[in-house]
Amino acid sequence: MPSFDYIRPILLLLGSNVFMTFAWYGHLKFGNKSLMLVILVSWLIAFFEYCLAVPANRYGHEVYSAAQLKTIQEVITLVVFAGFSVAYLGEKITINHAVGFAMICGGAFFVFKGPL
Template sequence: MTFAWYAHLKELNSQPWFVAALVSWGIALLEYLFQVPANRIGYTVLSVGELKIIQEVITLGVFVPFSLFYLREPLKLDYLWAGLCLVGAVYFMFRGKFA
């Protein structure tokens, strides 16, 4: 979803917004074709909250390199703080799971 949501800012910035939306929807559809079955499989062993926290960790793990290397955004200390917040979220969501 990172590519679908943000790549158009660099690649399609001279195109009308609806062109960017259509391209992004096409990319997002491909991801949903994988995400929906993955969530169904994951839900057999994890709760919805656990699945969501995992999704957010993966999203930030993909977004930071994407924004740095693809979009050429500067590295910000806020990425570290956001990552630490997610570490806390993972801890609280899974702390009783493996005890």
């Protein structure tokens, strides 16, 4: 079983990405609100994103390379965004989305595989 040092940055990045997704896309359900208001609310939400992302990267860099951390973050972003777009925005994930996401995850495999 991996040590908590490997799991902690993943959990922090997961939380960070939930905040990030709401900050960037949550306002789409409120198209009638002023742009300035949604920018301010998004900044407030993003503050909590940063409170998780910065320690995630600091702790994570002790056990992962920067490229591995970024790859983990991107895969988590896709998973969180896919769930968010279906559950919150009511959008559907199409086969094209699934294939594209799978290709990105395939790229992540090579980042963690090591030298060929």
